[in-house]
Amino acid sequence: MRLKRVGRFGTTGALVAAALGASIVFTPSSASASSDWYCYGTQVKRCATVWWDETADTYRARAKITDVDGGGSYQVKVTDVKLQNFSNTANGWAWVTVRSAKDYDGWHDTADLAATVTVDPCDWPNPTFRPVATFSWKGASSGEKTWSPDTSWGHNCD
Helix, strand or coil: CCCECCCHHHHHHHHHHHHCCCEEEECCCCCCEECCCEEECCCEEEEEEEEEECCCCEEEEEEEEEECCCCCCCEEEEEEEEEEEEEEECCEEEEEEEEEECCCCCCECCEEEEECCCECHHHCCCCEEEEEEEEEEECCCCEEEEECCCEEEECCEC
């Protein structure tokens, strides 16, 4: 595994992200492609993560939506998945979209999954990322929500 050291700007950005209330999850060193899904919802479960491929040393945003067994029998879709980087912009520190996937493949009976293309997290001055996606469901009641977990993922770069 190739570890990269975080530079001064990366460390500062990660600390700023933590100060803003986002907890940072540093990627594990034991898996070839791994990340924890962060989910919410009861009848329709909406989940997102920053997926780390250790072999390629890359990140991607992934999102999934599932009609939960015993729920309201919903059709589901996930669209507009974004991988965002916590960057120092002209207006201060902010989340900036660096990759996106529209994923307009329609409605699904039980589950839908979408992902962005990958990035090398160490190509960014601050290797801190988060996923954002739009989740939709229709059935007994309909809904749509754009959501990101209150967690960001950081990478140790050298």
